[in-house]
Amino acid sequence: MKIAVVGTGYVGLVVGACLAETGNDVTCVDKDEAKVRLLRKARVPIYEPGLTELVGKNTAEGRLTFTTQLPKAIKGAQVVFIAVGTPQGEDGSADLQHVMAVAKQIGKAMDGYQVIVNKSTVPVGTAEKVRAVIRRETTHPFSVVSNPEFLKQGAAVDDFMKPDRVVIGAEDPRGAEMMVALYQPFTRTGAPIMVMDCASAELSKYAANALLATRISFMNEIANVCEVFGADVDRVRQAVGSDRRIGTSFLFPGVGYGGSCFPKDVKALVRFSADRQYDFKVLKAVEAVNESQKRVLVTKMQAHLGSLKGKTIAVWGLAFKPKTDDMREAPAIPIIQALIEKGAKVQVYDPEATKAAKLIFGTKVHYATKSYDALRGADALAIITEWHEFREPDFPRMRKLMKTPVIFDGRNIYQPQHMKAHGFTYHSIGR
Ligand code: NAD
Numbered sequence: 243m244k245i246a247v248v249g250t251g252y253v254g255l256v257v258g259a260c261l262a263e264t265g266n267d268v269t270c271v272d273k274d275e276a277k278v279r280l281l282r283k284a285r286v287p288i289y290e291p292g293l294t295e296l297v298g299k300n301t302a303e304g305r306l307t308f309t310t311q312l313p314k315a316i317k318g319a320q321v322v323f324i325a326v327g328t329p330q331g332e333d334g335s336a337d338l339q340h341v342m343a344v345a346k347q348i349g350k351a352m353d354g355y356q357v358i359v360n361k362s363t364v365p366v367g368t369a370e371k372v373r374a375v376i377r378r379e380t381t382h383p384f385s386v387v388s389n390p391e392f393l394k395q396g397a398a399v400d401d402f403m404k405p406d407r408v409v410i411g412a413e414d415p416r417g418a419e420m421m422v423a424l425y426q427p428f429t430r431t432g433a434p435i436m437v438m439d440c441a442s443a444e445l446s447k448y449a450a451n452a453l454l455a456t457r458i459s460f461m462n463e464i465a466n467v468c469e470v471f472g473a474d475v476d477r478v479r480q481a482v483g484s485d486r487r488i489g490t491s492f493l494f495p496g497v498g499y500g501g502s503c504f505p506k507d508v509k510a511l512v513r514f515s516a517d518r519q520y521d522f523k524v525l526k527a528v529e530a531v532n533e534s535q536k537r538v539l540v541t542k543m544q545a546h547l548g549s550l551k552g553k554t555i556a557v558w559g560l561a562f563k564p565k566t567d568d569m570r571e572a573p574a575i576p577i578i579q580a581l582i583e584k585g586a587k588v589q590v591y592d593p594e595a596t597k598a599a600k601l602i603f604g605t606k607v608h609y610a611t612k613s614y615d616a617l618r619g620a621d622a623l624a625i626i627t628e629w630h631e632f633r634e635p636d637f638p639r640m641r642k643l644m645k646t647p648v649i650f651d652g653r654n655i656y657q658p659q660h661m662k663a664h665g666f667t668y669h670s671i672g673r
Contacts, residue, residue: 243267243424246319248312248344249362250277252288252502252568253391254325256398257361259293262300263403264427269307269315281308289567289594292399312344313351321420322348324372325361325391327502334509335517336365345372349379357417359387363447363507365514369411369440385417388440390447395501396565403428408435411443451507452525457492458499459531465495465672466538475672476654495671497577497626497652498535500562502570505532536573539624539652540580542669546648547621551585554645556620558613559627559653560592560599567594573652574626575602581624582606591616593629617643628653637664 243266247258250272258270272278280287284298300306309315316322326340341362348358358376360369373386388411393401408425412418418437425435438446465475475495483490499505508525515522540550547553562572569575572595581588588607590599596609610616613631617623617640625632633655641647641664649661651670661668 243321244319245321246315247323247325249326252395256402257323257325259296259300260402262306263296267305269309271309271312271315275310278308278310290398291565312347316348316351317353321357323359323361328362328364330506330509334513336510342375345375349376352380352382355383357385357387357420359389361389361391364444365510366441366444385414387412387417387421388443390443395568396563405433407433409443409446410437411440412437413440448507448511451504452511454492455499455504455508456528459528461493461495462535463531468672497539497573498532500571500573505571536576539577539650542650553621554587554619555581556616556623557590558625558632559629560590561595561627564627564629567598569595569598589616614643620644621646622648622650625651625653628655641665
């Protein structure tokens with residue numbers, strides 16, 4: 243098929259590259275000229291495992307092209323994906339200005355029947371709004387489809403290539419059939435393609451993210467209660483997770499969830515429910531717990547080190563999760579800001595997110611280019627993102643570099659007894 247994808251961010255670029263990989267002719271559009279210039283040279287501006295290779299290969303084979311010109315991209319396209327950002331608005335709602343602007347442009351440029359796909363995460367009712375905007379601009383027939391994306395940053399290519407399920411919200415069979423055909427190559431192992439109404443599809447995405455956020459906040463509270471009673475959250479997690487009704491994933495306590503999705507999607511679901519007079523009490527608590535969990539590590543540091551003024555704190559991990567360079571809503575941001583406010587000298591290291599961190603902290607922290615360099619003269623190390631390379635470090639070397647061997651592990655990546663044996667004072671979450 244001939245496909246256009248509008249928005250070449252973490253979602254749009256992956257969608258475009260993966261659809262090209264299965265043989266489609268894909269044009270990706272972005273209004274960011276610098277981004278498009280890079281992508282035309284097959285240079286990928288974000289870090290996402292496997293994506294550079296996929297973009298390089300499909301660009302070389304002529305199946306994947308990039309432009310800033312939306313009308314040119316959608317000319318003759320059978321399917322047009324909208325994959326632009328839906329950031330958090332001031333009142334917590336999803337800001338739809340980019341989606342609506344693109345819908346209008348599509349309507350203006352349409353030259354025949356097309357399936358317009360909402361790939362962005364959008365509140366219930368957005369498919370209706372997109373349809374109305376396009377209808378005002380064109381007399382051509384078209385279908386609007388809701389096709390929320392469930393990929394995870396850090397494993398986005400894999401997730402898109404091998405989805406657990408594909409959700410398609412459609413109001414007419416023509417649009418639904420084209421989407422089913424497009425996704426067939428990705429579901430050969432039996433993953434279901436679920437066709438439903440648009441409202442249910444739109445809500446499915448928020449329900450999934452909100453449930454995952456709820457598990458995280460719930461386990462963070464269990465971890466805090468473990469500390470109160472001297473229980474070990476690892477034991478509790480394993481005991482609970484082995485129940486097949488519950489399962490093992492998303493039960494790890496930490497310093498709170500972040501990223502470009504969970505925080506804004508939880509807020510948006512609370513908000514658009516409230517717009518219809520529904521008070522989503524559980525999710526309000528999930529958010530409140532997450533806010534306080536981001537402060538847990540600094541509280542532990544103060545309890546152990548006393549005043550942080552003049553102390554040197556090393557930080558390993560800045561991205562909101564491993565295998566991404568993304569720092570949107572990363573717990574590292576409020577943690578490091580608190581350390582700076584309390585007068586600490588902060589030395590940070592992240593394998594991929596330093597560029598993003600420089601835009602946030604400027605010259606207020608020292609950026610190490612190697613993990614061990616961040617430790618020089620440190621009174622303590624805080625671990626905020628569980629990158630693989632932090633899991634088996636050279637502990638004697640760390641001890642030599644640090645002024646005092648103290649670790650505050652916000653992701654529970656080490657075993658307390660091992661750390662004791664290595665001569666560290668070790669604080670983690672819920673153990
Ligand atoms: P992003 O900010 O990385 O990318 C958005 C892109 O859209 C940017 O490159 C921007 O320049 C471009 N854009 C904005 N307005 C445009 C316009 N008028 N014309 C052309 N391009 C335009 O965002 P993202 O992380 O890829 O997220 C996109 C959507 O997908 C959001 O709704 C998000 O909630 C959803 N989503 C994200 C993830 C994720 O893991 N990041 C997962 C599932 C769903």
